Amino acid sequence: MDEWEDVWRRQTPHVLAALVRRHGRFADCEDAVQEAMFAASVQWPREGAPRDPRGWLVRVASRRLIDQVRSEASRWAREERLAQLRETGPARSTDDDPLHLMILCCHPALTKASQVALMLRAVGGLTTSEVAAGFLVPESTMAQRISRAKATLTRHGATFPAPAPQEEATRMAAVRHAVALLYTEAHTRSSGPVITDAALTGEALRLARELVRARPADPENLGLLALLLLTQARAASRTDGGEIVPLEQQDRTRWDVGRIAEGVALIEAALPVGPVGEFQLQAAIAAVHAEARTWPDTDWTQIAELYRLLDAVAPSLSVTLGRSAALARVHGPDAGLATLDPLASRHARSHRLQAVRGHLLAEAGRREEAVAALTEAARLTRSIPEQRYLNRVVANLAVPGP
């Protein structure tokens, strides 16, 4: 990202908020802001940035909005709408603008994928084509998704600034999930240009930082940022030549100590605040891994306990699987396997369940069953690197050891 792009993209939520506050019509304002950013991309590198970049963008975007109404509406409707648009107060913006826009974008009427796409455009300042590239879909598909999301917001009467204070906590939880989803999507991506992944993980970190900046007293915001930093700290060692390297075999000297230190400090600050939510617990688990010098040094008892707490606040299959794996480290593979048995029928199509089962069966010396479970996991996964990894494990198991 060059310096100019950084300037106008950081202004995006403020300019958009100022415009919506003045004119209403979120959907139209959002288009106008994109056009103003495009104008900036042409003009600023050539003529230098204006002294007041935000004021410049607001003026240009307002002009585009008025042009848009003028060109679209029928004559009589046009007069009325233009009159409405001109009833303007000052183009105010506040420090909470990015947060309130994130909350608006993560409206419960939208699908998760639409929430993320809209947030990247309206808050992150990405263009539709950049968002489309990030999700490996054509620009026309993404444009349709975004315009539909905006139409849905209009239909639900979703307004800015977003919700009443008592509602803010619930809505912020949806924002955290959308940011986490964006990160996971980018982080586990295996196809597509690598540069795109870095861009999207960077965006997720930026949005998580924005949440902390806006509401630093919410320990879950600290937990989310800590989790992303601690996960990102291991990114370089997760793969080797495109092949997955499991945590057990990762070169820990390649972990990013700066990010680990920041993540650990955040989670240590968050935990005493309470209540302890899912992102803090996930971050705490990531911190225990990050602080272990070697795989055998890992404090598995603590990890098993953290998974138990996580299971109480946000139960899911992956939490149960994490707990089973940790219990197996503490009490042996049979203890882990015992916790998996009740899941078998309900999650028969889960590649993650089969993968964890397979690894534990292998440790228990039940080679044939392990091969069957891992083969099933390889068949079920939709990730090429994971499939290659599982196929490799199966091949190694099939060859009798020395």
Add this chain to the structure above:
Amino acid sequence: MKYLILIHSNPRPWGHPTGDYLPEFQDQPAEVRERLNAEFEEVLTELQNRGELITGEALGDPTSSRLFRWQDGERLVTDGPYAEGKEHLAGFFLIDVESHARAEEVTHRFSGPGETTELRPVMS
């Protein structure tokens, strides 16, 4: 999540939309044919409007295909069709949807009499 919907069909003569050339489809009462056609248009429009359709294409007659194989250390090129099966790949839709259930729902509505519609996950 991305999925590929494959339409396996054998319209005679080869043509699109395939239903127009399938006896099993043409044997349906007029109101059923109209309903199926309307459903097809509806699901296609819906995929477009929701930003779920990535692309879709109708394919040419399978006898117009060319096959490239490896034999005795070199490439051997022959005329199609690829398989002498009852049905051939006649067209496809690449979609990006929120869930597996949604992909099944879409595919369900794409299917019709006289052909097989297949849903395959796309790896990433």
